[in-house]
Structures are given as structure tokens and as C-alpha cells.
Amino acid sequence: MYTAQGTIEKSHLLKQHQPMVRRMALQMLAKLPASVELDDLIQAGMIGLLDASTRYQDNRGAQFETFASQRIRGAMLDELRANDWGSRGLRQSARKVEAAVQALEHRLGRAPTEGEIAKELKMTLEAYQGLLQEIQGCQLLYVEDFSADGEGDSPFLDRHAGEARSERGGEGDDPLAQLLESGFRHQLVDAISGLPERDRLLLNLYYEEELNLREIGAILEVSQSRVCQLHSQAISRLRAKLQDLL
Structure with missing residues (x-):
């Protein structure tokens, strides 16, 4: 729908893409601690959508939905960071896991096992897996x-x-x-390709296929809580590899 001046009507764009904001908020919420409110994410996403409707120029070839999704996601991430939804302790724990993974990969020349990472952290395997469960949602890649x-x-x-x-x-x-x-896209692809096969499959199911934890658990034949642990570990591996590449 266009105005008399030939530009896309802002109110029409906002109404048409409200469901997309909610869908993106729900997808992001699944990866975050229970303390994060859905309404807060949606409100931030609507601000991003409004920003996109103001900035969008349809003569540049990009589809509005593609352009808007970047702005919406960015606004939600800004909201999360501004409210410091992850505690300082959890963030430090996440960094310790990443550092352990990075050190072991350098030392062993391969991806370390869960047991090896737990030993590097001087933790039992059970305690390490519990930590992975806790840091889920503290590992958005900024x-x-x-x-x-x-x-x-x-x-x-x-x-x-x-x-x-x-x-x-x-x-x-x-x-x-x-x-x-820029070259970052290629570096990210290289980092993902260097992950163990199960990690690559999990990330593909989670981010590309957009399956939920229950659906991924059924495919991997593990529980939802185990999927959560494996996801945290896969992100730690990925962050460690990116630190090396960059």
C-alpha cells in the first residue's frame, strides 16, 4: 500500500509485520532465561520494525521483510543487553567454558570431549553438564x-x-x-565446519530448521535438558573457534 507520494505507507507495514515480530520474539525467548519477558521483547521488536519502516527504501532491491528482520532482531538484542539479563557470574562461567575449550583444542589438536572439558575446569562431568544448563541463554554471539x-x-x-x-x-x-x-561470513562458515558432527547438526536444526528443543531431542534421541546442554557446549566451541579465527 502506497501513499500519494509513491512511498510505502508506514502504518500498513507495521500492521502487516506485527506477527513477524511476535514470531521472532518467541524464537529468541526459547534461548533465554525465564526472567526475560515476552512482552519486553515484542515491544523492543516493534521499535525495530518502526525504525525499519522509516529507513527502508524500496528502490534498493532488498525485500522489506529481510531488511526489517535485521532491525527487529537488533532492537531485541539491544534491549537484552541494556537490561543485563545475564548475571555477571553466569557470563564469567560461560567465558571459562570457552577458554577451556580453546585451550584444549590447541593442546589436543581436535575438539575435546565433555569429560575432557570438565576435567580442564576441575569439575565432575555432572557438575559441568549442570553448568551448561545454567549458562544457556548467556551465549548470544555479539x-x-x-x-x-x-x-x-x-x-x-x-x-x-x-x-x-x-x-x-x-x-x-x-x-x-x-x-x-566481508570475510567474516567465510570465517563463520569455517568455524562451524570445524565443529563435531553432532554440534553441526544441532545448530542446523536449531537455527536453520528452527526446531524446538523437544523436536531436536526426538531427532538426537536425547532429553530436552540434554539438548540444552549440548547447545550451550556447541556455542562455547563456536565462540572459541571464532576467537582463534579473528
């Missing part, structure tokens, strides 16, 4: 985490977006699009 010195001195997004602009010889308006056009 590009800012991959700064030059780990403290945000040179933001990852700025550096890689700059590389993408240099490769194209021009400027761009969308940092995410610039990032995806």
Missing part, C-alpha cells in the same frame, strides 16, 4: 565481543565493516550488510 583487545578498543563491527567498504571502494549505509559481505 560482534562487539570480538574487539581487537577484548575490551572494545577497536569495535569488531567497525573494523570489519571498514574492510568491506575498502574492498568495494565505497561507502555503505548498513553496517550489518557490510559485515556479511
Whole structure:
């Protein structure tokens, strides 16, 4: 639906894509602690949708839904970070798991087993699996985490977006699009391809096929809580590999 000036009517876009905001909020909520409220995610997502409707230019070739989904997801992540939904202790625990995985991969030259990671952390296997259950939802991958010195001195997004602009010889308006056009996409693919087969399958089912924990458990023949543990461990492996690559 267009206005008299030939632009897409904002109210029409907002109404049409409200279900998409709710769907994305539900998908994200499944990966977060119980303390996160669905309504808060939806509200943040609607702000992202409003931002997308303001910024979108239909003469650039991108579909509005694709453009809006990036803005909606970004707004939800901003909301989560602003409210610090993950406790400091849990974040530190997640980093310790990633550090253990990274150290073991360097030492062994392969992906470590759960038992090896637990031993590196000086924990029993049962305690380690319990920790994986607790840190589920504390492992959203933020590009800012991959700064030059780990403290945000040179933001990852700025550096890689700059590389993408240099490769194209021009400027761009969308940092995410610039990032995806840079070498980061290939590095992410390399990191995923280096994961154990079960981890690759789990991530594909979770993020590509968008199956829930129960459905993934049925395919892997494990419980939902076990899927949660395996997902946390797979993300820890992935983050460790990305730290090495970047």
C-alpha cells in the first residue's frame, strides 16, 4: 500500500509485520532465561520494525521483510543487553567454558570431549553438564565481543565493516550488510565446519530448521535438558573457534 507520494505507507507495514515480530520474539525467548519477558521483547521488536519502516527504501532491491528482520532482531538484542539479563557470574562461567575449550583444542589438536572439558575446569562431568544448563541463554554471539583487545578498543563491527567498504571502494549505509559481505561470513562458515558432527547438526536444526528443543531431542534421541546442554557446549566451541579465527 502506497501513499500519494509513491512511498510505502508506514502504518500498513507495521500492521502487516506485527506477527513477524511476535514470531521472532518467541524464537529468541526459547534461548533465554525465564526472567526475560515476552512482552519486553515484542515491544523492543516493534521499535525495530518502526525504525525499519522509516529507513527502508524500496528502490534498493532488498525485500522489506529481510531488511526489517535485521532491525527487529537488533532492537531485541539491544534491549537484552541494556537490561543485563545475564548475571555477571553466569557470563564469567560461560567465558571459562570457552577458554577451556580453546585451550584444549590447541593442546589436543581436535575438539575435546565433555569429560575432557570438565576435567580442564576441575569439575565432575555432572557438575559441568549442570553448568551448561545454567549458562544457556548467556551465549548470544555479539560482534562487539570480538574487539581487537577484548575490551572494545577497536569495535569488531567497525573494523570489519571498514574492510568491506575498502574492498568495494565505497561507502555503505548498513553496517550489518557490510559485515556479511566481508570475510567474516567465510570465517563463520569455517568455524562451524570445524565443529563435531553432532554440534553441526544441532545448530542446523536449531537455527536453520528452527526446531524446538523437544523436536531436536526426538531427532538426537536425547532429553530436552540434554539438548540444552549440548547447545550451550556447541556455542562455547563456536565462540572459541571464532576467537582463534579473528
